[in-house]
Amino acid sequence: MKIATWNVNSIRQRESHVQRWLETNQPDVLFLQEIKCETAAFPALAFHALGYNADVVGQKSYNGVAVLGRKPFTVIHRGLPGLAEDDAQARYIEIEMDGVTMIGIYLPNGNSRGEEGYAYKLAWMDRLADRAQALLDADQDFVITGDFNVCPTDVDFAPGALPSTDALVRPETRDRYRRMLWMGLTDAVRAVHPQGPVYTFWDYQAGAWQRDSGLRIDHALLSPVLAERLVSAGPDRNERDQPQPSDHVPVVTILA
DNA sequence: ATGCCGGGTCCTACCCGA
Secondary structure, three states: OEEEEEEOOOHHHHHHHHHHHHHHHOOOEEEEEOOOOOHHHOOHHHHHOOOOEEEEEOOOOOOOEEEEEOOOOEEEEOOOOOOOOOOOOOOEEEEEEOOEEEEEEEOOOOOOOHHHHHHHHHHHHHHHHHHHHHHHHOOOOEEEEEEOOOOOOHHHEOOOOOOOOOOOOOHHHHHHHHHHHHOOOEEHHHHHOOOOOOOOEEOOOOOOOOOOOEEOOEEEEEOHHHHOOEEEEEEOHHHHHOOOOOOEOOEEEEEO
16 A cells, blocks of 8 residues: 655646656555645546546645545545634545545644744644544544644754744644654654654755755654554655656655 | 745735745
8 A cells, every 4th residue: 555645836836747756656545735726726637537536625825635546535524623613724634545544634834923823733733633542542544644844853854954943843843743653653754764864845945955955844644553564654855856846745655 | 044936816016835
């Protein structure tokens, strides 16, 4: 089972990249983030032609998530359970495929809109942990993958790439990520690569890619039984060298 | 030291990302 995630920074700008990547890599599931379009504008037919069914949680201009699957799947949630009813940000999609719950997320960045924006990020992380706990309590196998906007440790960002006050590294952010690990979830990329940098994002500016000044912010968390099936997990760095790339690369998790 | 890049949109100056 090959499960991938990719923040594409606009699906309209990256449609051909995703098509090529699907043809080359043939994942069972690909979660997309920052599609930056409304649901009706998502190019579902282009991916259907490659054998993938799509489900989309779109939003005008910002955010937006989707899932592409080449096996039948059922959509369980198109928003994070427990958030306010009027929350309109398209950041969460949950499906079930072959008895496994798969969740794709675009976790709030938390650097805009001051402390109110940061509080929204923390509340979002609290609700995500609640959802994970509910699935653990139900003995349901699951993976949560996507753009977490969290650098879990100081190894997960290049020296100088972020100030210590950034919402990606603030202690309250890391506390909440670590809490999900303490619940029994496995950080798949870190489990496969226990030491050293494994970046998944490089800023467009200041030659960040050329200097390998990156961040590890795209993750896959596995429930305990799925963690025992972990074969490999890591970023596809080749994609950052393509013309007009996203600033994130795909992260691929393979389960036996 | 963030807004140098690169998306978005009230089409063009401004918001947002990490």
